[in-house]
Amino acid sequence: MTDTNLPVLLVVEDDEGLQRQLKWAYEGYRVVAAGDRQSAIEALRLYEPAVVTLDLGLPPDPDGTDEGFATLSEILRLKPDTKVIVASGHGARESALRAISLGAYDFYRKPLDIDELGLIVARAFHLHGIEAENRRHEAGGSTVLGSIISAAPEMQKVARTIERVANADVSVMLLGASGTGKELLARAVHDQSKRKNGEFVAINCAAIPENLLEAELFGYERGAFTGAVKTNPGKIEQAQGGTLFLDEVGDIPLPLQVKLLRFLQERVIERIGGRQPIAVDTRIVCATHQNLDAMTADGRFREDLYYRLAEIVVKIPALAERAGDAVLLARHFVNRFARELNSKVTGLSTDAVAAIDSHSWPGNVRELENRIKRAVIMADGKQLTADDLDLQGRAPQGEDAINLRAVRETADRRAIRQAMSRTENNISGAAKLLGISRPTLYDLLKQYQLTS
Ligand SMILES: Nc1ncnc2c1ncn2[C@@H]1O[C@H](COP(=O)(O)OP(=O)(O)OP(=O)(O)O)[C@@H](O)[C@H]1O
Ligand SMILES: [Mg+2]
Structure with missing residues (x-):
């Protein structure tokens, strides 16, 4: 096995004997050694190690501490979250205090005790991990447009589009499968626009019976029909x-489409039973999970209305296409529901993370949200497992078995899903993109229970 998957421990130490000794001493890390300030900084940029051990006596000042302190300051300036463990044999107490005050994580006194340093290093990695995790959770760390959680470039692109068009007062059509966050993004359009102090009014055109939808949208005058008492x-x-x-705009019946089109052209409405045209200045955002192209092609959706509604079209990627977002969102929902439901659940187990990452999430964020909520309510332990989430985690054998296989499987699944979506589920095309044969792709689709 290569050690490229191990966390890097950077050892800044000019004594080559000690360098070698440290390389052999720590099996759990990939030890990278640097003998002076310049190579230390190069290694820092290249490997971004979480933990560095730093000998203060570096050339050209091996008997002093100046070069060591200069190196410490530079490391912390470039990567302030690095845990630097400083070592020195000279004037140990003074140097220790100065190093800590400069931002070093810890200090140890030479001569080197492998076991003692090993404990300090392990603790530093552990702390760094926790801090990195916390930073990821901090609001704003992985959010776009204020409230939308995502670190995936696909969603960053969506967010940039929305930011750009929000103030332009053009109509925006959001296209996405169910649960991808259409309503959340519609709100974001509103919140980013100069209309943000006005009202955001949502209507789900699929949820309202056809005969009531017109009254809902356009309103009515008293006495316009039986029951219109005011x-x-x-x-x-x-x-x-x-x-x-206008949510699920594809579900508006044709006669009402005509009326809506008229409003969009003239920007005036008439209430049912009313005689006064009323001018309305509002911005339209609509969404649908339906294929409006197909609907306009066979006459179920008016093309002229489509163009009025879709001055800007934003396609929202499925959750499975946003690399890493499922786990990010899962952690967010765990925190939220644990707080709201007063539960003792604090996080996700390793197998849960692997299962979340490799699940295909046909119901997108909504499915994820529901699963986490249910699991937080039902779970016995502090950490949600794949079982709690009702996701098939394959029984892992030992830590390494989980990680390697989970990592490979996740990568496979992701590549396959991307190839399939890029080729619109064309098996030959996807196999070609992936550089494998068609039968192999069939096998993998079956093995991972991905439907084409
Ligand atoms: N990126 C995100 N960050 C945080 N929460 C999200 C995100 N995307 C969606 N959600 C949450 O997931 C749920 C579903 O989102 P939303 O209702 O916006 O999706 P939708 O596409 O309108 O779904 P549907 O088709 O079911 O109406 C909501 O509770 C929403 O707050
Ligand atoms: Mg919705």
């Missing part, structure tokens, strides 16, 4: 000065 402004009017979110 005048009621519709959703469009409520969104005056703000944003109107």
Whole structure:
């Protein structure tokens, strides 16, 4: 096995004998040695080690501490979160205090005791891990547009588009499978726009019976129909000065599409039973999980309406296409539900993380949110397991077995999913992209239970 997967421990030490000794001493790390300040800084940039041991007596000042302190300062300036463990034989107490005050993590006195240093190093890695984790969780660390959690470049792109168009007052159509965050992004469009102090009014066109949808959207006058006991402004009017979110816009019946188109062209509405046109200034954001191209092609959706609604089209990637986001979101939901539900759950087990990362999430973020919520309610332990999440974690044998296999499998799954989506599920095309034969791809699809 190569050691490239091990965490790097950078040893800055000019004594080659000691360098060698340290290389052999620590099996759990990949020990990279540097003999002077310049090579230490090069290694720091190249490997970004979490932990560095630093001998203060470096050339050209091997008997003093100046070069060592200069190196310490430079390391911390470049990578302030690095845990630097400083070593010196000269004037130990003074040097220790000075090093700590400069930001070193710990200090030990030469001559070297492998076991003692080993403990300090292990603790430093552990702490660095916890701190890195916390930084990832901090609000803002992996959020875009304020409230949307993502670290994936695919979503960063979506966020940049939304930022750019938010103020332009153009109509925005959000296309994405169910649970991808369409409503959240619609709100983001509103919040980023100059209409943010106006109302954000959402209406789900699929959830309202056809015969009531018109009244919901356009409102009605008293006496317009039986049961209209008082005048009621519709959703469009409520969104005056703000944003109107038409969710599942593909479900608007054709007759109402005509009426909506007229509003978009003239920016006036008439309530049902009303005689006064009412001017409404609102921005339209709409969303659908349906294929509107196909619907316009066979006449179920008006093409002219489509172009009015879709001045800007934003495609929201499925959760499985946002590398790393499932685990990121899972941790966020664990924290949130543990807090809201007063539960003792604090995190995810290794097998849960692997299972979350490799699951295909057909229900996207909504499915993830629901699974985590249920698991937080039902779990016995402090850490949610793949079992708690009802995800098939394969029974791992020992730590290494989990990691290596999980890592490989995750990479396989991701590559396959990407190839399949890029080729629109064309097996030959995907196999070619992946550099494998069609039968092999079939086997892998079956093995990983990925449907084509
Ligand atoms: N990137 C994200 N960060 C945090 N929460 C998210 C993210 N994406 C979605 N959610 C949450 O997931 C749930 C589903 O999101 P939303 O309702 O916006 O999706 P949708 O595409 O409108 O789904 P549906 O098709 O089911 O209506 C919501 O509770 C939302 O707050
Ligand atoms: Mg929705």
